Amino acid sequence: MxxxxxxxxxxxxxxxxxxxxxxxxxxxxxxxxxxxxxxxxxxxxxxxxxxxxxxxxxxxxxxxxxxxxxxxxxxxxxxxxxxxxxxxxxxxxxxxxxxxxxxGEGNLRLQVANLARKLSAEGLMDPARKLPIPVFPLTIGLVTSPRGDAVHDVLRTLRRRFPVARVLLAGVAVEGPQAPAGIVEGMRAVVHAGAEVVLVVRGGGSYEDLMPFNDEFLARMIVKCPVPVVTGIGHEPDTSIADMVADLRASTPTAAAEKVSPARESLDALFAARTGSLSACAQRSIEHAAARLGRAAAHPVFRDSNALLAAPAMGLDVAADRLSRALPASLDKDRLQVARMQERLATALPNAVNEDAVALGHLKDRFARVLPVGVASVAQLVEHDRERLVRALPAATRALSSDLAHARQRLVGVGGSLTQPYRQQFGVAAAQLDALSPLAVLGRGYAIARNEEGAVVKHVAAAPVGSRVDVSVSDGVLACRVEAHATASQQTDSRKDA
Missing domain, CATH: 2.40.50.140 (Nucleic acid-binding proteins)
Incomplete structure (x- = not known):
């Protein structure tokens, strides 16, 4: 059909x-x-x-x-x-x-995106996990290709901005299937050598060329690194996995070097600010020390050494004067008593001897008449008694000296009892002086305020608003500034309100 x-x-x-x-x-x-x-x-x-x-x-x-x-x-x-x-x-x-x-590249991007989602779910990209970058790192590790432009860019930047830093270079391959393992070994080497921060950098390239920086093994090693890791991978439109997990990401190797090195201008400004701060602190310390020294020098105790113990010294002088008058009078009285006793003794002993001699003479005469033959013996007996009496006289004298020494001891004891009331008065005066001391008042919680001239502030008009006031407490001085005035009645009302 x-x-x-x-x-x-x-x-x-x-x-x-x-x-x-x-x-x-x-x-x-x-x-x-x-x-x-x-x-x-x-x-x-x-x-x-x-x-x-x-x-x-x-x-x-x-x-x-x-x-x-x-x-x-x-x-x-x-x-x-x-x-x-x-x-x-x-x-x-x-x-x-x-x-x-x-x-093509789209498939690679899909793989990288899937890996990024996986690592992010594990928390490897969490900003809270990342380490802070040292402000002034003196040893910087550099992991990159030794033949690329990146190494020269980094070294030139560090030499210009922070020449005191020491750079530890680990030359590794940054392309090809073996690049991730080489980068990891380079990081280990510079960290072991003492690097305070590690730069992982390379120049630009196609997305396929940068695939070593999207390796999962490299990303996990960056996370485990004990020092901060800064990446500078020159591929601005894209962000690699290494950039995402690094402690800091820079767009280029030069930018990475700038991230870890302070600018010379900022250093100069920092040093100038610190110098000014130190000078101001030193000046304030000197001023406070001078103020304390001035207040100490103006204290009456330091201006007149007798001011602290003047009253106790006068009390001692009075007591010493009264004691000097009391002791000689008592000693004179005792001397008179001793002298009278000596006179009585000197008078009593010869009279007693003479009376005994007369009695013996009578007895001799009687015995001579009654017992002529025994006259010689009686005479010898009388002479013997006389010698005994003469020997007894030194013993009596020694007894009298002992009585005199005992009387002297009693006199000394009486003198000590006379000074005891004055010692008590001296202790009371010293306690009163300590109670009236300004230092004791400060120790009870009070304070003394002095203005900039060192004068004591007794009323609010002596310390205008904005002026400096030094407040002395028990263990030091507080440097204060007057911000406002409040009368005593206002303070009372504020306490009642509280």
């Missing part, structure tokens, strides 16, 4: 015939996403892919799109697997997509 003899088809039948023929062909194609419509409530995702000379409308059911795990964006290069189909109601041809994957 020729074509002219066949019956004509309806539009619906013709579209059904074409749809059956197209849906039998499954193809895989690569194109760039030029349009994308993924609205809530839609059952499918609608987009268009194109190349240099053609474009193709596509649709993909939501369950397939979610299972693919790809977040499509305009401009991405994607690889699609599906079949052609017709939407008969509008007579439009679509590409029914079964699966989608990023192609």
């Amino acid at each position: 020729t074509n002219s003899e066949r019956p004509a088809l309806s539009v619906s039948a013709a579209m059904a015939l074409a749809k059956g023929a197209l849906e039998g062909v499954t193809v895989r194609l690569v194109g760039e996403v030029s349009e994308l419509s993924n609205k809530p409530g839609y059952k499918a995702v609608y987009f268009t892919v194109k190349d240099k000379s053609a474009s193709l409308p596509c649709m993909m059911w939501n369950n397939r799109y979610r299972a693919a795990g790809v977040q499509m964006r305009v401009g991405q290069l994607v690889e699609l697997t599906g079949r052609f189909t017709l939407y008969a109601a509008k007579g439009r041809m679509n590409f029914d997509v079964f699966s989608v994957a990023l192609a």
